Amino acid sequence: MNFLGHLFFSGDNHKLMASNLFGDFIKGKDLSHLSYETQKGIYLHRQIDQYIDHHPAVLELMHTFYPILPKVTGLAIDLFFDHLLAKNWRIYSEIDLAAYTQQFYDSIDFENPDFNANFKMVLSKMKEKNWLYQYQFPYGLYKACQGVSSRISFPNELKNGLIVFEANESIISSTFAVYMNDAIPHFQSIRANLNNLV
Numbered sequence: 001m002n003f004l005g006h007l008f009f010s011g012d013n014h015k016l017m018a019s020n021l022f023g024d025f026i027k028g029k030d031l032s033h034l035s036y037e038t039q040k041g042i043y044l045h046r047q048i049d050q051y052i053d054h055h056p057a058v059l060e061l062m063h064t065f066y067p068i069l070p071k072v073t074g075l076a077i078d079l080f081f082d083h084l085l086a087k088n089w090r091i092y093s094e095i096d097l098a099a100y101t102q103q104f105y106d107s108i109d110f111e112n113p114d115f116n117a118n119f120k121m122v123l124s125k126m127k128e129k130n131w132l133y134q135y136q137f138p139y140g141l142y143k144a145c146q147g148v149s150s151r152i153s154f155p156n157e158l159k160n161g162l163i164v165f166e167a168n169e170s171i172i173s174s175t176f177a178v179y180m181n182d183a184i185p186h187f188q189s190i191r192a193n194l195n196n197l198v
Contacts, residue, residue: 020044044190080165080176089136108123
């Protein structure tokens with residue numbers, strides 16, 4: 001999943017939420033130079049990526065869309081699922097999406113020495129443009145697909161992600177529901193044992 005999904009599976013721990021997002025901006029296995037809280041977020045981020053990449057229903061969906069979105073199928077599904085999470089937010093959270101996203105933005109520690117300049121820049125843009133709240137709207141999905149597509153180093157069809165989503169919304173939504181049903185308890189367990197896993 002993309003930014004909103006990673007935040008959602010972090011629970012209500014704002015430090016964990018920001019560190020989870022940071023997982024996309026750091027490479028390698030040796031994280032010993034980072035604080036323990038940041039290491040936990042990166043670990044959770046990688047667990048989320050691994051789980052969705054190997055979930056049977058998601059793999060089937062990826063197989064379906066690979067001919068339409070070659071090489072970017074996984075990225076497209078991440079964005080599709082964030083859109084559906086935002087669109088159906090009231091099913092999954094008691095906190096209004098606008099309040100949830102604002103609480104996260106307000107909690108960001110831009111002075112955290114663990115976070116690199118690139119990540120801080122993305123966080124600033126995320127807050128300024130309110131990406132997380134915009135995910136629920138077709139235009140928000142369109143902008144997300146356009147933005148990610150433009151940052152990929154090879155020609156790709158992700159720019160057409162909204163068109164693909166709208167033409168296949170039923171199967172994407174049903175797969176998303178299956179995934180969330182499995183993922184929610186899975187990551188509740190991961191978070192409960194996080195101190196013993198990192």
